[in-house]
Amino acid sequence: MKLNLNIEPLSNWLQPTNEKKPLVIAGPCSAETEEQLLATAHLLAKTGKVSALRAGIWKPRTRPGEFEGIGSIGLQWLKRAKEETGLKTATEVATAKHVEEALAAGVDVLWVGARSTANPFTVQEIADALKGADVPVIVKNPVNPDVSLWVGALERINNAGITKLAAIHRGFSSFEKTAFRNEPMWELAIQLKTLCPELPMINDPSHICGNRELISYVSQKALDLDMQGLIIESHIDPSVAWTDAKQQVTPAALSDLIDNLTLRHHDLQTPELVDKLTELRKQIDKLDDLIFQKISDRMKVAEKIGEHKRDNDVTILQVNRWEEILKNRTAYARALKLDDTFTEKLLELLHNESIRRQTEVMNTKTATEA
Structure with missing residues (x-):
């Protein structure tokens, strides 16, 4: 808006x-x-x-x-x-x-x-x-x-x-x-x-x-x-x-x-520069599509985990598992030259959405219960 x-x-x-x-x-x-x-x-x-x-x-x-x-x-x-x-x-x-x-x-x-x-x-x-x-x-x-x-x-x-x-x-x-x-x-x-x-x-x-x-x-x-x-x-x-x-x-x-400040152009100055930027942006678009596909796949697995926890009366939040994810993913991301703060924020977003979805699953009755 x-x-x-x-x-x-x-x-x-x-x-x-x-x-x-x-x-x-x-x-x-x-x-x-x-x-x-x-x-x-x-x-x-x-x-x-x-x-x-x-x-x-x-x-x-x-x-x-x-x-x-x-x-x-x-x-x-x-x-x-x-x-x-x-x-x-x-x-x-x-x-x-x-x-x-x-x-x-x-x-x-x-x-x-x-x-x-x-x-x-x-x-x-x-x-x-x-x-x-x-x-x-x-x-x-x-x-x-x-x-x-x-x-x-x-x-x-x-x-x-x-x-x-x-x-x-x-x-x-x-x-x-x-x-x-x-x-x-x-x-x-x-x-x-x-x-x-x-x-x-x-x-x-x-x-x-x-x-x-x-x-x-x-x-x-x-x-x-x-x-x-x-x-x-x-x-x-x-x-x-x-x-x-x-x-x-x-x-x-x-x-x-x-x-000592550099005042940069608001727009690209030549068709060649525009074409190059357009091509790079297309690469970004493709990668974004792949990222969202993988996130969707991840959430589907999270829902299955929620079903498993529900069926076995296990709590949603597993602190040890979350600490393991933070430690291992941050180390891996650092090796890929990604900033720690960025990685932690991204993982928190993914974790919160996983918890939200698992909560929905946990509060949904199974076919047997219905």
Whole structure:
């Protein structure tokens, strides 16, 4: 099912400074002082690689007592930065009052944060305040991995008459501790792009990574997945930043990062390349058919196992057998150069479906019982 949004192309309201470079929105996590914001803005503008200056004016913090943003005075700093550098400006809004003040100050782009996206009441309040405005709005994914909440926020903003609309992929909260601050869960971003292919998507590697070391890697992967741009936190001196110091980069480091990114073509450029890709895709199609045939055969055997367990009053779940499958199949898959995580997820899907089918069999009476 496709998502029906009335949106304008990203090129209508925000464009990269160079067609050979990605679209970049950059600036400090928080506007701390007028001097800090202006100095950072001038250095970013000097790179010639940034299309808009971002800065948090109001900061929704997890706990009270932390720095919650400089407040409305920061909007005047953004305005001055725009006047002096020519950069468009962007900031987060989380209430109707934020929207009204940001629009009055001439902020060019507004974004809805992850915490706000997770709350439909908050999103609707923001949407109501946006009615009648002609301003671009970009919507971050919710903190939790729920594409429906993301879609709902986009729909609410779009229903308010906002057609200059984009999504920000900033990763999702997860109980698993990995190298990332927020798990990318690329498949969820891909799911949204599949629902609405015309919706521009901007990646936020700063919040995905939580540290500056991984930003380049995540940025390149985002571009390879056909995302239209990046929003990256940049501070004149990250070591003294009041918020999220570890994930901010200097303007000079940002410039180097952008230079080392590869911007790939959206489409193949010659008939020969198209023909080659078509042939390879045909091979994939044949292999997929074989895989599904084998999965179907596997499930038929699982049902026979279920019948055998039912007829002999044996429980469905056999933990020792499951551990044996995990150990042996993962070792075999590793020898075939398959990733362990992928193998485990695939085996879990197969195992869960086998249990589901065996459960159905176990709860079906035999001919004798009937």
